[in-house]
Amino acid sequence: MTILTNKADKIDRLAELTQSSEAVTGTSLWREAFRRMRSSKMAIIGAVIIGAFVLVAIIGPWVAPHGPTAQNWRSEVFPNQGKFVGMRGENWFGLDHLGRDMFSRWLVGARQTLLVGVVSMLIGLIVGALVGVLSGAAATLGGKAGQRVDTVIMRFTDIMLSLPSLLLAVSIAAVLGQSLTTVMIAVGVVQIPIFARLLRGSMLVQGGADYVLAAKAVGIRRKRIVLTQILPNSLSPVIVQATLSLATAIIEAAALSYLGLGNPDPAIPEWGVMLSQAQRFFDNEPMMAAYPAVGIIITALGFTLLGEAMREALDPKLRG
Amino acid sequence: MSLLELDDVKVHFPVKKGLFFDRTVGHVYAVDGVSLSIEAGQTYGLVGESGCGKTTLGRAVLRLNDITDGGVVFDGTDLAKLPSEEMRAFRRRLQMVFQDPLGSLNPRQNIESILSEGMAAHGIGKDQTERREKIKDILAKVGLPSNALSRYPHEFSGGQRQRIGIARALVLEPDVIICDEPVSALDVSVQAQVINLLEELQESLGLTYLVIAHDLAVVRHISDVIGVMYLGGLVEEAPSDALYAKPRHPYTKALMSAVPVPDPEVEDRRERILLHGDLPSPANPPAGCRFHTRCPWVQETKCATERPPLLDTGDGHKVACHFTAEIEAGTVKQTLATGIEAVTGTETVAAEAVEVSEGETETEVPAADAPEKAPVTVPAQADADAKEKAAAAEETGAKASDATDVEKETADATDEASGATEKAEGSPKA
Numbered sequence: 244m245t246i247l248t249n250k251a252d253k254i255d256r257l258a259e260l261t262q263s264s265e266a267v268t269g270t271s272l273w274r275e276a277f278r279r280m281r282s283s284k285m286a287i288i289g290a291v292i293i294g295a296f297v298l299v300a301i302i303g304p305w306v307a308p309h310g311p312t313a314q315n316w317r318s319e320v321f322p323n324q325g326k327f328v329g330m331r332g333e334n335w336f337g338l339d340h341l342g343r344d345m346f347s348r349w350l351v352g353a354r355q356t357l358l359v360g361v362v363s364m365l366i367g368l369i370v371g372a373l374v375g376v377l378s379g380a381a382a383t384l385g386g387k388a389g390q391r392v393d394t395v396i397m398r399f400t401d402i403m404l405s406l407p408s409l410l411l412a413v414s415i416a417a418v419l420g421q422s423l424t425t426v427m428i429a430v431g432v433v434q435i436p437i438f439a440r441l442l443r444g445s446m447l448v449q450g451g452a453d454y455v456l457a458a459k460a461v462g463i464r465r466k467r468i469v470l471t472q473i474l475p476n477s478l479s480p481v482i483v484q485a486t487l488s489l490a491t492a493i494i495e496a497a498a499l500s501y502l503g504l505g506n507p508d509p510a511i512p513e514w515g516v517m518l519s520q521a522q523r524f525f526d527n528e529p530m531m532a533a534y535p536a537v538g539i540i541i542t543a544l545g546f547t548l549l550g551e552a553m554r555e556a557l558d559p560k561l562r563g
Numbered sequence: 564m565s566l567l568e569l570d571d572v573k574v575h576f577p578v579k580k581g582l583f584f585d586r587t588v589g590h591v592y593a594v595d596g597v598s599l600s601i602e603a604g605q606t607y608g609l610v611g612e613s614g615c616g617k618t619t620l621g622r623a624v625l626r627l628n629d630i631t632d633g634g635v636v637f638d639g640t641d642l643a644k645l646p647s648e649e650m651r652a653f654r655r656r657l658q659m660v661f662q663d664p665l666g667s668l669n670p671r672q673n674i675e676s677i678l679s680e681g682m683a684a685h686g687i688g689k690d691q692t693e694r695r696e697k698i699k700d701i702l703a704k705v706g707l708p709s710n711a712l713s714r715y716p717h718e719f720s721g722g723q724r725q726r727i728g729i730a731r732a733l734v735l736e737p738d739v740i741i742c743d744e745p746v747s748a749l750d751v752s753v754q755a756q757v758i759n760l761l762e763e764l765q766e767s768l769g770l771t772y773l774v775i776a777h778d779l780a781v782v783r784h785i786s787d788v789i790g791v792m793y794l795g796g797l798v799e800e801a802p803s804d805a806l807y808a809k810p811r812h813p814y815t816k817a818l819m820s821a822v823p824v825p826d827p828e829v830e831d832r833r834e835r836i837l838l839h840g841d842l843p844s845p846a847n848p849p850a851g852c853r854f855h856t857r858c859p860w861v862q863e864t865k866c867a868t869e870r871p872p873l874l875d876t877g878d879g880h881k882v883a884c885h886f887t888a889e890i891e892a893g894t895v896k897q898t899l900a901t902g903i904e905a906v907t908g909t910e911t912v913a914a915e916a917v918e919v920s921e922g923e924t925e926t927e928v929p930a931a932d933a934p935e936k937a938p939v940t941v942p943a944q945a946d947a948d949a950k951e952k953a954a955a956a957e958e959t960g961a962k963a964s965d966a967t968d969v970e971k972e973t974a975d976a977t978d979e980a981s982g983a984t985e986k987a988e989g990s991p992k993a
Contacts, residue, residue, distance in 0.1 A: 271715055272670055453666040461681035461731065462654035471680065475671045519915050 276479075276556040286409070286552030292545025300357040302349035306425075309334075311351040311512050317342035327528040335533050339517075340524055351532050352512035356422070356542070359496040359513070363427045364489050367434025372481065374400070374435065375442030379477070380469045382443065383450030400436035410431040412495060416504040423506045424512075430495045434488050441484055445477035451475075479557035486550035490543035497539055514538050565600035566771055567624070567739055572597045572633035572643075574623045578846060590847045593619040593796035596633070597987070598873070601739070601788075605763065606772040607788030608803065610779060610818070614842050616795040617775045618662075622742045624773065625657055626650050631932070636737070655685045662744035666725035668716035673710040674727060678983075680733050685735060696735060705730045705760060722753035729760065739771045746781060758785055761984050779822050781837035783807055788879075791815045793852040795845055797873055811882045811891065813858045814818040814838075859897045 270278075279284040309315060319328050322340040329337040336345035378396040381389035403411070417430040449455065450473050458472045499505055500515030501522075514535035521532035574594040577587040594616040601607045609617045622628045622633055626642060635642040642653060661667035668677060678701070679694045683685075688694035699709045705726040713964045716724060725745065732740050746754040747762065758781060764770060774783045782789055783803055790800040791814065799812040817836040824830045843849050849856050855866040865871075865885045874884040889895040914966045 269675070272717075442667070453661050454669040456622075456627055456734070457659070457661055457667045457728075458669070458680070459730070460627060460654060460659045461684065461735065462651045462686045463680055464651070467680075471672070472669050476669065486836050 254340050272465065272557075279448045280552055280556040283556065285548050286556070287294065289545050289548030289550075289552060292541060293549060295547060296353065296542045297357065299350060307344075307350045308532050309347045309348035311348045311413075312343065314342045315344065315512040322524055322527075327524070327525040327531070328527070329530060332538065337528075337530060339520065339531055340528075345531065345534060348512040348517060349514075349538065352514045352517055352535065353538065355506075355511065355513035356493055356496070356515070356539070359427055359430070360489050360493040360542075363430035363492045363496060364485060366428065366431025367438055367488065367492075368481070368485050371435040371438025372429070372442055374439040375446070375481075376469070376474065377471070378439065379443040379446030379450070382447055383473065384454075384468065385463045393443070397440070400439050403436040404440070405459050409495065409498060412499060413502065416499055421504055421506075426499045426505050428498050429499060429504075430492050430496075434492065434497065437482060437488065438484065441478060445480050446473050449473045449476045483554040483557065486546055486553060490546040490550070493539060493543055493546075497535075565668055566596075566603040566638060567601040567773070567822055568634075568636040569620075570598050570634040570636065572623060572635060573631045574628050575618050575631040589846055591923065592795050592848055593845055594623060595845075595848070597792070597795075597797050598633075598788055599797065599800065601771055601773060603738070603771055604765070604769055605787045606774055606785055606857075608782035608789040609773065609775045609792060610777060610782050610789060611792035612818075612842060612846065612905050613777065615792045616845065617792050618743055620792070621659070621743050621773060621775045625654065625659055625742060626657075646720070652685070655681075655687075656734045656738045658735060658737035658740045660725070660728050660732055660740060660745050663730055663748055665716060667728055668724060670716055672712050673715050677716075677727070678731055681731065681735050687735065698730075701730045701733050704733065704847045720753075721749050722756060725749060725753075725757050726760065729757075729764070733764070739773065741773045741775070743775045744777070745774065747776065747778060754781065759827070761785065779818065791818065791886065792794050793978070794842060794848055796883070797881075798854065798883045799881065800845060800873065802878070805878060805880050811880065812854075812884050813890070814854050817859070852883075860886060860895055862886060 276496065279458050304311075316328065316334070316338050320338050320340060320342045327338065327340075328334065331337070334344045334346060336349055339345050339348065361547075374396060378393045379397075382393035383389075385392065412429040412433050415432055417427045419425040419428060446469075455468060458468050463472075496505070497515030497518060500513055501519040503519065505516055506513060517535040518532055518539075521528075521535070525532055572594055573592075575592055577588040578589045578591060580586055580588045585819055597616075597620055599607065609620065611617050619628055623630050624642070626635075626647075627641075630643045633643065635652065637657060637969065640653070642650060642657075645653065672680075675695065675698060676696045679688075679691065682694050682697070688697055695712070698712065702709055702711055705722060706732065707726050711719070711723075711727075716727065719727065725748075728800065729740075729745075742761065746757050747758060761772065762785065763950050765772060772785070774782060774785055786803045788800065789803050789806050790797050791806075792798070793814050799806065799810065799815045801811075806815065807819065810816045813836075817838045820834065820836045824833055836859055840857050840860075842852075843856055849867075851865070851867040851869055852858070855861045861867075862885070869885070871883045871885045872882045876880050876887055884890070965985050
């Protein structure tokens, strides 16, 4: 009897379910990926780190207890004699070689670092994606002439890829002169061939898919096939790469600043600049280098974790 | 005038090599001279093993592949030479249902978007609301709930996805639908549903189908006319029933002989032709008759040098073979030396009875080639007394081979042989 009632219950519930499904809205792949990311520890840790970093970058200059360039404690620091001031109540991160408050400099520097990272990543992403779309669209639907266009573009990106990225960035920065914009452009240009190649490859894979053939068979125009069919399905590796390359962009920008190709005004703090300034006094005061270094490492880690989590969430093979 | 006519269609894919400048080093002859015609309202079935070019041919009709040579005449217009924009307009009338139901649906578009995109491209329906009404109509026709509109392809089952694929073709109100293996990716139970759906739609909407498949049962069920393809060319074409009743081309014979018959007595007597070797590479097809490298009836004259044309042998039954009449009359015998194996039921009994007598009790049962169950049970029961069994089996073995010697392929012989089989089963028990 209980079994019977159970069965009746089950049937009722099934009926309810099917009726309530009248109003269902489908879950798109993006939404599903987002849902899966929310249950991934890696994604949460990465997001928390990035969130904290962005928060610091935004509010940092306002909450900084002292001016980042003010040499308030010049008289207490004697770098030539190896006399520094470490952590204390007034200056949480101690003082640098000119008697400036390290904590304030660190907070303000976060904004510069984020700015450099995001802008240079965007330069790489936008230009690279444009080149990639052009190349990919030409290769998949452009016929013989399109394939020739694709070949030319790809050989060019191959040449760019074959140069070591830092070397390329240094040469660009050297040509354009010393400024923060130079750093952004140099780091961004290095990313262009990576994005271009990635998007083109992804589009080639998707271009051979059955649904593209189906769209062609239905009679959709080529431009529209690229925009509505191929491109949306090719984007996920590019988004993952964008997140991951934020990490490399920050590191490379720091490296350029460290090499002295960054902002000509060393007074404006940036984590890379701070690191290069700390180098001379590393023997006496290693903590001076530690703060910006740890900042760079943790931020890069955050972006990497989020990027990897996104890669997993967007992988169609893992779709549950 | 037929609705769709293919005239000597050739699709050759260039094989390219080279680092900077692509050199064409050869061609893959995927489709090499196929002519056929499909009447309005008819279903044309195209069968052949994988790699024979049937899918390429189907795609060539829609110009999804470039056509190297030949004509595709649809309703009086040669599609092969149309400029691409005019061809795009024609695609409304020629639609396709794909093999992989999930792969052929864009995973990032919901059903409404998938279905309305084609309509928008051809200017069907004034606005989105009008299109939505039409889509709901079609969804009901293919047996999908109307709440499917806002859902995504991965939220449906395999059969439902194929229904979506069919709906996508139907919203454009086509005249011809090319079904490329429409059910081969589906469960058997769902296959029947989809096939029936296709038939219903044909009846109510007056559609013309070109069905590409390798499943002979499916093709027989749905087709009016069937064409058999081998290595890029048609080898036989006939009305469905005629082809299944009396296949005439050696390749078709071999293909048909691979289908098991649900009647055990017929199945026992059935002659099976096993083809040796693989499909030759379409990049380097054999000269002369494409099938001569594997043909059981291959002759020294003509076969290797002259390609047989597809000729009508009466009643619309077209065959591309030099020796159709001779094979039928029996004046041309199977040439065993080329590696053919004609397995008859009676021979199997005899062979296995002998194997038993050699004392190999549990091993030698060629499972696939043995329709009889009897010899299988003999070794299983015979473990007890090897001597007695050996003697008995020797006796039945002799009888069985006698029977096969006298009248190998007549029904009487089979009866006698199965009598012998019964004895073989009985004697070890006694």
